[in-house]
Amino acid sequence: MRIEHVESGFFKTNTYLVCDEHSNQALLIDPGGDWRKIRAMIQKAQAKVAAIVLTHAHYDHANRVQEAKTLTGAPLLVHRGDAPRLQKLSALMLAARWRPYLAPPPDRLLDEGDVIEIGALRFEVIHTPGHSPGGICLRYKKTIFTGDTLFAGSIGRTDLKGGSWPALKASIEDKLFILSDDIHLYPGHGPKTTIERERKYNIFVKLSPAQMDEIMFGIKAKEKKDEEIS
Numbered sequence: 001m002r003i004e005h006v007e008s009g010f011f012k013t014n015t016y017l018v019c020d021e022h023s024n025q026a027l028l029i030d031p032g033g034d035w036r037k038i039r040a041m042i043q044k045a046q047a048k049v050a051a052i053v054l055t056h057a058h059y060d061h062a063n064r065v066q067e068a069k070t071l072t073g074a075p076l077l078v079h080r081g082d083a084p085r086l087q088k089l090s091a092l093m094l095a096a097r098w099r100p101y102l103a104p105p106p107d108r109l110l111d112e113g114d115v116i117e118i119g120a121l122r123f124e125v126i127h128t129p130g131h132s133p134g135g136i137c138l139r140y141k142k143t144i145f146t147g148d149t150l151f152a153g154s155i156g157r158t159d160l161k162g163g164s165w166p167a168l169k170a171s172i173e174d175k176l177f178i179l180s181d182d183i184h185l186y187p188g189h190g191p192k193t194t195i196e197r198e199r200k201y202n203i204f205v206k207l208s209p210a211q212m213d214e215i216m217f218g219i220k221a222k223e224k225k226d227e228e229i230s
């Protein structure tokens with residue numbers, strides 16, 4: 001297995017291309033950001049993209065799916081919990097006056113425990129809701145692509161639509177932190193990390209729902225105060 005990667009776009013999204021060197025097939029994960037960079041990575045790898053998968057359907061991970069599908073002809077896979085959001089992407093982008101964009105419908109809906117086969121590689125779908133209802137992590141042996149569920153030293157936001165801190169905390173603690181220390185994590189933003197490092201040092205995961213509420217409430221209260229002043 002060979003992992004290619006580009007970080008691009010306003011939100012510095014990580015797009016990964018995971019290649020099976022025997023069959024020369026590849027899995028494209030989260031084509032969001034700068035299409036020229038993503039295309040260059042795909043073309044340079046000289047592998048056949050056999051599937052495009054979204055860790056979740058937020059704009060910054062999904063806004064190049066149309067280009068990726070046109071270039072590769074590969075099917076688009078997303079967890080069923082985020083499929084409605086993908087369909088709303090076109091309308092959202094028009095409403096925000098970004099650019100006219102037609103998000104293609106998913107070709108396959110994913111569920112917990114599903115397997116995505118790319119040549120000899122078998123990626124297991126781990127449903128990790130909390131950042132979004134249909135957020136997933138993808139595991140192949142000692143490698144996990146975590147999307148916006150877990151970052152090096154941080155976690156995905158839970159204050160966006162469909163987000164929930166109790167759900168995200170449970171996803172991380174019950175589905176990721178039960179796995180072995182030496183698993184490498186490739187997040188949707190920022191550098192890679194390991195299960196061991198995050199279990200030991202990630203302070204966000206340790207927050208109780210009440211503590212997280214307090215932090216969020218504190219920020220919102222401060223914002224309100226700033227508004228009153230300005």
Ligand SMILES: [Zn+2]
Pocket residue numbers: 056058131148156
């Ligand atoms: Zn996200």
Ligand SMILES: [Zn+2]
Pocket residue numbers: 011013058060061148188189
């Ligand atoms: Zn993101």
